[in-house]
Amino acid sequence: MTTMMIARLAAEGGVGVETVRFYQRRGLLDTPERPEGSGGRGGIRRYGPEDLRRLRFVRSAQSAGFTLEQIRELLALDATDDRARARELASERLLALDAQIAHLESARTALRRLAEECGSGSAGPCPILSAFDGGQV
Incomplete structure (x- = not known):
C-alpha cells in the first residue's frame, strides 16, 4: 500500500476526517510531519499502512466498549507484549x-x-x- 492523505485514511478506517484528528489530539494516532518544500508532495501529511492498522485497532477496541484511556493503554501494551495487563483490561471490560x-x-x-x-x-x-x-x- 502506498501512502495516503487523511481523507483516504479516514475512509479506509471507516471514520470521518475529524475523528482521525480527534484521535491524534488524544494521542491515539500519530500526526505525521509535513514534508519540506513544495515538490510533488506539496507539504501534505501522508499516512501509511501502520497508521491505518492503528486506526482500525482503535475503532475495534471502541466497538468492544473500551474507553479511549484504556485504548491508549492497550496500544502501549501492544508495543511491550504485556499479556497479563491486556488480559486484566479485557476481564474488567x-x-x-x-x-x-x-x-x-x-x-x-x-x-x-x-x-x-x-x-x-x-x-x-x-x-x-x-x-x-x-x-x-
Whole structure:
C-alpha cells in the first residue's frame, strides 16, 4: 500500500476526517510531519499502512466498549507484549459488559411485563406510560 492523505485514511478506517484528528489530539494516532518544500508532495501529511492498522485497532477496541484511556493503554501494551495487563483490561471490560447485560435483561423483563399488562384490555391509564412517567422502568 502506498501512502495516503487523511481523507483516504479516514475512509479506509471507516471514520470521518475529524475523528482521525480527534484521535491524534488524544494521542491515539500519530500526526505525521509535513514534508519540506513544495515538490510533488506539496507539504501534505501522508499516512501509511501502520497508521491505518492503528486506526482500525482503535475503532475495534471502541466497538468492544473500551474507553479511549484504556485504548491508549492497550496500544502501549501492544508495543511491550504485556499479556497479563491486556488480559486484566479485557476481564474488567467483560465484568462491565456483564453488568450492562444484566441491566438490559432486567429492563426487557419489565418492559415485557408492562406490554402484556397494556394489552390485557383493562381500563385505566396505560401501564407503560404510567411506568415511564413515574420513573419505574
